[in-house]
Amino acid sequence: MKVLVGDPRVWTPQPGGVAVSVGVFDGVHLGHRQMLQELFDDTAALADIPIGAITFDRHPLATIAPERAPALLTTPEERLELFEEAGLDFAAVLTFDDRMRSLSPEGFVETVLASGLGARLVVVGDGFRFGLNAGGDVDELRRLGDHFGFAVRGVELLETGGGPISSTLIRQALRDGDVVGAAGLLGRRFARTGRVVAGDHRGTGIGFPTANLEIPEGLAVPARGVYAAVAVLENARMPAVANVGVRPTFDGVREVVEAHLLDFSGDLYGRDLTLEFVERLRPEQRFGSVTDLAEQIGKDVASARIRLSQA
Numbered sequence: 001m002k003v004l005v006g007d008p009r010v011w012t013p014q015p016g017g018v019a020v021s022v023g024v025f026d027g028v029h030l031g032h033r034q035m036l037q038e039l040f041d042d043t044a045a046l047a048d049i050p051i052g053a054i055t056f057d058r059h060p061l062a063t064i065a066p067e068r069a070p071a072l073l074t075t076p077e078e079r080l081e082l083f084e085e086a087g088l089d090f091a092a093v094l095t096f097d098d099r100m101r102s103l104s105p106e107g108f109v110e111t112v113l114a115s116g117l118g119a120r121l122v123v124v125g126d127g128f129r130f131g132l133n134a135g136g137d138v139d140e141l142r143r144l145g146d147h148f149g150f151a152v153r154g155v156e157l158l159e160t161g162g163g164p165i166s167s168t169l170i171r172q173a174l175r176d177g178d179v180v181g182a183a184g185l186l187g188r189r190f191a192r193t194g195r196v197v198a199g200d201h202r203g204t205g206i207g208f209p210t211a212n213l214e215i216p217e218g219l220a221v222p223a224r225g226v227y228a229a230v231a232v233l234e235n236a237r238m239p240a241v242a243n244v245g246v247r248p249t250f251d252g253v254r255e256v257v258e259a260h261l262l263d264f265s266g267d268l269y270g271r272d273l274t275l276e277f278v279e280r281l282r283p284e285q286r287f288g289s290v291t292d293l294a295e296q297i298g299k300d301v302a303s304a305r306i307r308l309s310q311a
Contacts, residue, residue, distance in 0.1 A: 001080070001083065001084040001088055001089060001090060001091060002050075002052075002089065002090040002091075003080060003090070003091055003092075003093065004090065004091070004092040004093070005057075005092075005093045005095075006095060007095075008092070008094065008111055008112045008115070008116030008117070009111060009115070009116065011092075011116045011117065013115065013116065013117055013118030014049070014050055014117065014118050015118070016047060016049050016118075016120075017049050017118045017119060017120035017121075017150075018049055018050045018051070018052060018090070018117050018118060018119055018120065018121075019039055019042070019043040019046065019049055019050070019051045019052075019119070019120060019121040019122075019123070020039075020051070020052050020053065020054055020092075020113070020117060020119055020121070020122055020123075021035055021036060021039045021052075021053045021054070021122070021123045021124060022053070022054040022113075022122065022124050022128065022130070023035075023053075023054070023055065023124065023125065023128065024055060024056055024059060024060065024167070025053060025055045025074075025079055025083075026059065026070075026072055026073050026074055026079075026167040027073035027074055027167050027170055027186055028074060028079055028082035028083065028086070029073075029165055029166075029167065029170060029185050029186045029187065030158055030165050030185060030186065030187045031125075031157050031158040031164065031165035031166065031185075033086060033187060034155070034158040035123060035124075035125060035155050036053065036086050036088070038123055038153065038155045039051060039121075039123040040087070042121060042123060042153055043121060046120065046121065049120060050089040050090055051087075051088055051089050051090075052083075052088050052089055052090035052091055052092065052117075053083055053088055053091050053092070054091075054092045054094060054112065054117075055076065055079055055083075055091065055092070055093055055094070056076075056093065056094050056095075056096040057076050057093050057094065057095050057096060058076075058096050059072060059096075060096050060101070062096070062218075063096050063097060063098065063100075063101050064101060069218070070167070070168070070171060070220075071171065071218060071219060071220035071221075072218055072219050072220060073167055073170060073171065073186075073190070073219075073220050075216070075219065076093055078193075079091075080093070092112075092116075092117065094112065101132070102132055103131060103132060104131050104132050104135070105130055105131030105132070105135050105136030105140050105141075105144065106131075106144055107131070107132075108130050108131045108136070109130075109136075109141070109144040109145075109148060110148065113148070113150065114148040114149075114150070119148075119150040120149075120150050120151065121150060121151045121152075121153070122141065122145060122150055122151070122152050122153070123152075123153045123155060124138060124141065124152070124153075124154060124155070125154070125155055125156075125157055126138055126154040126155060126156055126157065127157065128141070128154065138152065138154040160184070160185065165185050169185060170182050170185045170186060170190075171220055173185065174190065174220055174221070174222045174223065175223055176223060177222055177223035177224075177225050177280045177283070178280070179222050179227065179277040179278065179279060179280060180278075180279055180280075182222075182277075189230070189276040189277060189278060190222070190276070190277050191232075191274050191275060191276045191277070192213070192215060192219065192221060192257065192274070192275055192277075193213075193272055193273070193274040193275075194213030194214045194215045194216075194257065194272070194273065195213070195214045195270065195271070195272055195273075196211045196212065196213060196214075196268040196269055196270065196271050196272075196273050197212050197213075197214045197269070198212070198269060199212035199256070199258065206290055206293065206294040206297070208241075208260045208294070208297050208301075209260065210243070210258040210259060210260050211231075211258060211259050211260075211261065211268045211273055212256055212257075212258045213256075213257045213258065213259070213273060213275065215257050221244055221255075221257055222244055222277055222280070223244070223280075223283075224244050224245035224246070224255070224283065224284040225243075225244060225245065225280050225281070225282060225283045225284050226241060226242070226243050226280070226281045226282050226283075226284070226300050227241070227242040227243075227244070227277045227278065227279065227280050227281060228240075228241065228242075228278045228279045228281055228303070228304035228307040228308050228311075229241065229242040229259060229275045229276060229277050229278055229304075230275070230276040230278060230308065231259055231261050231264075231273060231274070231275055231276075232273070232274040232275075232276065233264075233268070233271065233273055233274075238261050238262065238263055238264050239261075239262040239263060239304060239305060239308045240259045240260060240261050240262060240275065240304070241259065241260045241262070241281075241297070241300050241301055241304045242257070242258070242259040242275050242277065243256070243257075243258050243259070243260075243284075244256075244257050244284075245284040246284070248284065248285070248286035257275070259273070259275055260297070260301070262301060262304070262305065278307060278308060278311050279307050279311070281300055281303050281304065281307070282300070
């Protein structure tokens with residue numbers, strides 16, 4: 001898959017044009033995948049032209065109103081991997097800085113879709129907004145498409161029992177600790193990848209050594225609690241018990257994401273580890289003693305083995 005980055009004013013448009021979908025695509029969830037499938041289906045009626053997606057290097061609110069920017073489900077790199085898995089020919093990652101923010105709806109279309117890519121077909125969700133102050137909607141995009149020579153299709157968002165599938169809905173599920181519900185909306189388990197860093201060795205001291213993940217700031221994690229998880233190290237997959245929280249039994253104040261790998265012994269420091277969250281076992285608790293904590297972790301390990309054997 002070809003990846004375009006940076007300033008679209010220096011991109012070379014595809015001679016025969018492209019078909020493209022536009023959005024933040026945070027999570028690349030089932031709703032996004034449905035929209036991409038519509039893009040594939042609609043492009044089948046055209047000549048053999050590249051099919052791709054436009055996303056951003058950050059959530060637009062991180063530039064427009066940083067205090068309201070949501071925690072991200074996926075990094076730009078993870079989104080690119082998911083786009084490639086979906087079969088796209090290319091992806092464009094726009095830098096959402098003040099210059100991009102200040103583009104009018106017409107300026108965005110001319111700079112990115114028309115001159116930058118040579119779009120022939122643009123597929124977006126029916127609630128799509130774009131341009132300065134989100135001033136453009138799907139009807140405006142159609143008008144501009146007529147002017148610049150591309151077709152526009154607005155797609156109804158895929159719905160679930162809780163309403164349209166959205167990144168916001170998935171973030172709420174994670175805040176509730178409902179990783180099963182989040183997985184149902186994503187179409188895969190929610191996962192977080194981080195570099196394993198040195199901790200305070202509390203787990204080792206009670207017989208349950210943990211890998212402490214360094215999670216980049218601004219990324220979503222599930223609610224505090226203990227989870228059955230699958231740890232992915234390069235190509236190896238291992239059962240794990242993950243903990244998200246401040247470790248209140250030890251009077252902790254800094255939130256950590258850590259995992260005890262059930263069938264692993266070895267040095268993980270400095271390596272990237274991915275945790276797939278399968279099911280929440282219990283909320284975070286403060287125990288009266290370290291002995292009580294160790295006893296409960298033993299029960300968590302047993303519960304995780306059972307849950308993971310059924311997953």
